[in-house]
Each structure stands twice: as C-alpha cells, then as structure tokens.
Amino acid sequence: MSGLQNVDLKPLLLVPLLALAMVPMVGSASVWWTLTIAGLAMGLIVFIIASGLTLVFGLMDVLNFGHGVFIALGAFVATSLFGAMGAWVASPDLGWNVLAIAIACAVAMSAAAALGVVFERVMVRPVYGQHLKQILVTMGGMIIGEELIKVVWGPQPVPLPLPVGLRGAVLLGDVAVEKYRLMAVVVGLVVFVLMAWVLARTKLGLLIRAGVQDREMVEALGYRIRRLFVGVFVVGCALAGLGGVMWGMYQQLVVPQIGAQVNVLIFIVIIIGGLGSTGGALIGALLVGLLANYTGFLAPKLALFSNIGLMVAILLWRPQGLYALGGK
Secondary structure: HHHHHHHHHHHHHHHHHHHHHOOOHOOOOOHHHHHHHHHHHHHHHHHHHHHHHHHHHHHHOOOOOOOHHHHHHHHHHHHHHHHHHHHHHOOHHHHHHHHHHHHHHHHHHHHHHHHHHHHHHHHHHHHHHOOOHHHHHHHHHHHHHHHHHHHHHHHOOEEEOOOHOOOEEEEEOOEEEEHHHHHHHHHHHHHHHHHHHHHHHHHHHHHHHHHHHHHHHHHHHHOOOHHHHHHHHHHHHHHHHHHHHHHHHHHEEEEHHHHHHHHHHHHHHHEEEEEEHHHHHHHHHHHHHHHHHHHHHHHHHHHHHHHHHHHHHHHHHOOOOOOOOOOO
16 A cells, blocks of 8 residues: 555645635736745744744643743844844845855844753643643743843844845745745745655654654663753754744744744644644645735735634644644
8 A cells, every 4th residue: 555545635735725725716827926925934934933843742742932032032143143143134145145144044043942851841831741831831931031132132123124035025026926935835835845754754853753652662672761851842943043034034023922923823823734743734834824815905904804714714624733642
C-alpha cells in the first residue's frame, strides 16, 4: 500500500477551492493573482509563528499561551540589529539586505531560545500535564515578558522598515508581487519542509515521536526524554523568534503587544489544523492568509471576523480540526 493512500487528501483541496471560488468575486485576474500571492505569503508567515506552538503542543502536550513573548522578543531584537546594520539595510544591493535579515533572524532565534530555556524551567516544568494551570501560568509569563520588553525597548512603537532591496514589487505579466512576500513564501516553505523531514525522516524525529507514544519504553532504552522535550520546547521558542522577525517586517512597526496581538491568530490556525498537526497548521495558516486578503479587498468590515467564521465552519465539518493529533 502506498503511503499516500493513508493520507486524508480532502483538507489539501481547501486551499485551491477557496482561491478558485474567489475568482468570479474579485473579477480582475491580475487583482486575483496579487491577492492570492499576498495571502499565501501572509499565511506562510503565520505558519512560521504557529509552527513552534504546534510543535510544542503536538509533542509535549503543553498549551503555551506565553508564546507571544518570544514573537515580541524576536521582533524587537531585529529592530536593534537593523539599527546596528543600517548600512546593510539601506544598501540597494539585495545580497547585503539578505545578509542583514539572516543575521537578525539568527540572533533573534538565539535570544528566543535562551529565554525559552528559562521559561520552560520556571513556568512550564512545574505544570506539565495540567492544562488549566499551563494556560494561567504561561499567560502570566507573557505579561511579565511584555513589561520587561518595555523596560529594555520602551513602550512606544519601534519601526522595522524593510531593507531597500526588498521594497516595492516585481511585475509578473500584469501581476504586481511584493518582493518581501516572495521571500516570505520561500522562508515559510523551507521551515515546513525542514520540520516535516526532521520529524519523519531522522533518528531525532523518531525518538521524539516514540517518546510521545511510550515515554517509559524510550527511557528504558537509555534516552533522556525530558532533555529531548526541553529541546523541542526551545526549538519552538526559536521558531517563534524567527516568526517575530518576519511578522515585524511584514507590519514594519513593532509594539510590545505584538505577540499578544498575533496569539489569537495563531490559536485559530492550530485549532483549524488540528491541535499538534504540522501539516494541518500549514493548511490552516494558508486558509487564514488567503481569506484575510480576499475579505480585506471585497468587504473590509468583515475582515476582522472572517477567520473566526472560517474556524467555526471547519470545526462544524471536522470537530477535531483538519487533521487529528498526530496527523500528517
């Protein structure tokens, strides 16, 4: 039997069906292409942010409502580094721009990972297996983190402008596509492919999945599951830091509450996808990004409620989300 025969393909059709359903409503083919590419880019940025939380919940059964603090930290670290690398950011040479972004992302991920080590030890470890306490404790941790960010960077919004080489758009026929959105598509797909490959094709991924299924047996074989799970939590925090940089550049303005503002969107995505499913989170993020762009163009007043409506519709169809826990 082929592996594809065991995969539920119905959720995979939702993204193209949504896009095609909007063709007659938008009318203009060039506008539809522009909205679709912008929606896919937004969705992949949201996926980068949500992937860390999906990883942590799916493999550790931890509801981390403090995820937003790692997003905010990543974004603010990027503002400081962009200021320090002003010449590279202001250069018209795309190579210097990409190098500046790569350094900012690496440092932001490292800072978020370091904070994640402390957060897991102080906030999360005492409440493993207790979902209600996890929600309360991690939300408290996010509030504390936001206040500490205000102490370091101040309470006022901080600009995070795009590097010069990534500003503007490129024309593909009659379709205008923003350069930054193209980069976001590439980064988002790379994150998804790497996550899927590590979890499905490496010994590390095998140990993680085995530890979820039968922790005692894996520990009996001599592996330290607690240390492995701490590593998973830290990687999830690092991915949130990366997402914070990408979202900050997407917004081009960073506030201490940026993580809390995105948290709602993230939880909508992972609920739609099925709590803990990486593939489901990707589809959920793409649906959210597309719908937000289409409704923002067609009916701006409904844009704020479109994602909640999408979540309700998906859950009426599949109460456990697009893929159940552990799905592809």
